[in-house]
Amino acid sequence: xxxxxxxxxxxxxxxxxxxxxxxxxxxxxxxxxxxxxxxxxxxxxxxxxxxxxxxxxxxxxxxxxxxxxxxxxxxxxxxxxxxxxxxxxxxxxxxxxxxxxxxxxxxxxxxxxxxxxxxxxxxxxxxxxxxxxxxxxxxxxxxxxxxxxxxxxxxxxxxxxxxxxxxxxxxxxxxxxxxxxxxxxxxxxxxxxxxxxxxxxxxxxxxxxxxxxxxxxxxxxxxxxxxxxxxxxxxxxxxxxxxxxxxxxxxxxxxxxxxxxxxxxxxxxxxxxxxxxxxxxxxxxxxxxxxxxxxxxxxxxxxxxxxxxxxxxxxxxxxxxxxxxxxxxxxxxxxxxxxxxxx
Numbered sequence: 001x002x003x004x005x006x007x008x009x010x011x012x013x014x015x016x017x018x019x020x021x022x023x024x025x026x027x028x029x030x031x032x033x034x035x036x037x038x039x040x041x042x043x044x045x046x047x048x049x050x051x052x053x054x055x056x057x058x059x060x061x062x063x064x065x066x067x068x069x070x071x072x073x074x075x076x077x078x079x080x081x082x083x084x085x086x087x088x089x090x091x092x093x094x095x096x097x098x099x100x101x102x103x104x105x106x107x108x109x110x111x112x113x114x115x116x117x118x119x120x121x122x123x124x125x126x127x128x129x130x131x132x133x134x135x136x137x138x139x140x141x142x143x144x145x146x147x148x149x150x151x152x153x154x155x156x157x158x159x160x161x162x163x164x165x166x167x168x169x170x171x172x173x174x175x176x177x178x179x180x181x182x183x184x185x186x187x188x189x190x191x192x193x194x195x196x197x198x199x200x201x202x203x204x205x206x207x208x209x210x211x212x213x214x215x216x217x218x219x220x221x222x223x224x225x226x227x228x229x230x231x232x233x234x235x236x237x238x239x240x241x242x243x244x245x246x247x248x249x250x251x252x253x254x255x256x257x258x259x260x261x262x263x264x265x266x267x268x269x270x271x272x273x274x275x276x277x278x279x280x281x282x283x284x285x286x287x288x289x290x291x292x293x294x295x296x297x298x299x300x301x302x303x304x305x306x307x308x309x310x311x312x313x314x315x316x317x318x319x320x321x322x323x324x325x326x327x328x329x330x331x332x333x334x335x336x337x338x339x340x341x342x343x
Contacts, residue, residue: 001016001017001018001019001124001125001126002014002015002016002017002124002125002319003015003016003017003060003123003124003125004060004062004123004124004319004322005017005057005058005059005060005123006044006045006048006055006057006058006059006060006061007057007058008057009045009046009047009048010045010046010326010327010330011323012045012322012323012326013058014319014320014322015058017124019126020124020126020127020128021128022071022072022073022128023128024073024130025073025074025075025076026073026075026076026130026131026132027072027073027076027128027129027130027131028069028071028072028073028076028079028128028129028130028131028134029069029070029071029072029126029127029128030067030068030069030070030085030087030126030127030128030129030134031067031068031069031070031125031126031343032065032067032122032124032125032126032127032343033065033066033067033068033084033143033342033343034065034066034143034144034146034147034340034341034342034343035062035064035065035122035123035147035319035340035341035343036064036065036147036148036150036151036338036339036340036341037062037064037325037326037329037338037339037340037341038063038064038151038176039175039176039177039265040063040114040265041061041062041063041114041121041326042326042329042330043265043267044059044061044114044116045061045326045330046330047267049116050265051269053115053116053117054116055116056116059116059120059121060114060120060121060122060123060124061114061121061123062113062114062121062122062123063089063112063113063114063115063121063122063150064089064122064147064148064150064151065087065089065122065127065147066084066085066086066087066137066143066144066146066147067084067085067087067127067143068082068083068084068085068143069081069082069083069084069085069134070126072131073131076131077131078131078132078134078136079131079134079136083134083136084136084137084143084146085134085135085136085137085146086135086137086146086147086149086150086295086299087113087122087127087129087133087134087135087150088132088133088134088135088150088153088295089112089113089114089122089133089150090104090105090107090110090111090112090133090290091110091111091112091113091119091129091130091133092104092105092107092109092110092111093107093108093109093110094107094132096108096109102292102293103292104292104293105157105289105290105291105292106289112290113127123319123322123341125343135149135295135296135299137149137299137303138299138300138302138303139303140303140304140305141299141302141303144310144313144340145302145309145310145313146299146302147313147340148176148180148302148309148312148313148338149295149298149299149302150291150295150298151176151177151180151338152180152183152184152298152301152302152307152309153291153294153295153297153298154177154180154181154263154288154290154291154294155177155179155180155181155182155183155184155185156180156184156187156291156294156297156298156301157288157290157291157292157294158181158184158185158238158261158263158288159181159184159185159187159188159190160184160188160294161261161286161288162236162259162286163188164185164188164189164190164235164236165188165189165190166189166190166191167189167190167191167235167236168190168191168192168194168230168234168235168236169185169190169192169193169194169234169235169236169237169238170193170194170195170196170226170234170236170237170238170250170253171185171193171194171195171196171237171238171240172196172197172237172238172239172240172241172243172246172249172250173196173197173239173240173241173242173243173246173264174195174196174197174202174203174205174206174211174214174240175197175202175240175241175337176312176337176338177240177263177264178195178197178206178238178240178241178263179205179206179209179312179337181238181240181261181263182195182206182209182210182211183209183210183307183309184307185238186210187301187306187307190236191212192212192213192229192230193210193211193212193213194211194212194213194214194215194226194229194230194234194253195211195213195214195215196214196215196216196217196222196246196249197214197216197241198216198217198218199332200216201335201337202337203215203216205311205337208311209308209311212229213225213226213229217245217246217249222249223249223252223253226253232255233253233254233255233258234253234254234255234258235254235255235258235259236254236258236259236260236261237250237253237254237258237259237260237261238261238263239260239261239262239263239264240263240264241264242264242265242266242267243264243266244266244268244271244272246264247260247262247271247272247273248274251273251274251277251278251281251283252277254281254283255281256280256281256282257281257282257283257284258281258283258284259283259284259285259286260283260284260285260286261286261287261288262285262286262287262288263288273285312337312338313337313338313340314335314336314337314338314339315328315329315334315336315338315339315340316339316340316342317339317340317341317342318341318342319341319342319343321341322341325339325341
């Protein structure tokens with residue numbers, strides 16, 4: 001089968017590799033349909049690592065995908081051949097202390113698609129996954145829309161960690177994860193929503209899908225701008241871009257007792273906080289580790305039309321143009337929000 005492999009920093013090749021095979025009775029062989037390019041994939045593409053997870057070349061990235069069931073193990077009951085599915089890239093052990101207490105996303109032995117040392121990614125014609133990672137899509141959902149269920153599930157998970165009904169929130173960085181957090185927060189009743197980003201195209205997009213206020217920290221004081229509307233400051237801030245400046249702005253934007261949610265993945269190994277301000281305000285910090293059992297709710301919200309993800313799909317490429325697609329996403333070119341690859 002064909003597979004796209006990272007071969008070095010910002011280098012990729014389309015290669016022939018052996019077909020995967022079903023090894024367990026609960027495995028499912030999936031024919032890849034659509035793959036989404038995530039910011040974490042781009043980290044591996046541009047730097048070869050995320051923290052302690054370092055790529056050994058060649059390596060296959062990718063974890064957002066939709067597929068068609070090609071074959072199933074003898075004990076599979078969740079899906080059947082021909083089903084269209086969205087795929088949860090996480091493969092927890094389901095037996096450790098974390099899994100048994102409902103924290104499968106922090107499983108002690110978690111395997112995740114496209115992570116060095118864990119599992120090869122989905123940038124290939126076929127992938128084998130456990131049936132528990134396969135979610136049949138609804139009648140109103142396309143394979144393209146289903147790709148966005150995984151990033152949307154992160155937004156849903158983040159938005160449900162704290163009651164947001166009638167809460168004022170900030171979202172710093174409105175790429176696909178920031179927009180997913182915003183859309184999910186609005187479903188949870190958050191209002192108003194203040195959005196920042198350094199790309200004007202993304203601010204325009206955020207306004208179009210319902211943001212109350214948008215600002216660009218590259219050319220304005222966004223903290224002062226938001227203070228005009230919220231002199232008491234914000235109940236919660238979601239940092240979704242992994243930048244030190246955004247973390248600093250978040251602390252300044254939060255009211256006493258507010259919560260900082262960290263969803264962005266910093267390029268740096270360490271970040272810092274203005275501890276005096278944090279302490280005096282008694283700011284809480286909640287890290288967001290992917291998502292936890294939110295794929296089905298994400299797909300249900302997409303299928304019902306309560307969340308429209310289609311407008312996030314700005315760029316489509318065939319798989320033999322994967323490098324071009326990654327370059328556009330990595331360099332934030334051409335107004336890209338979400339780029340997808342078709343097999």
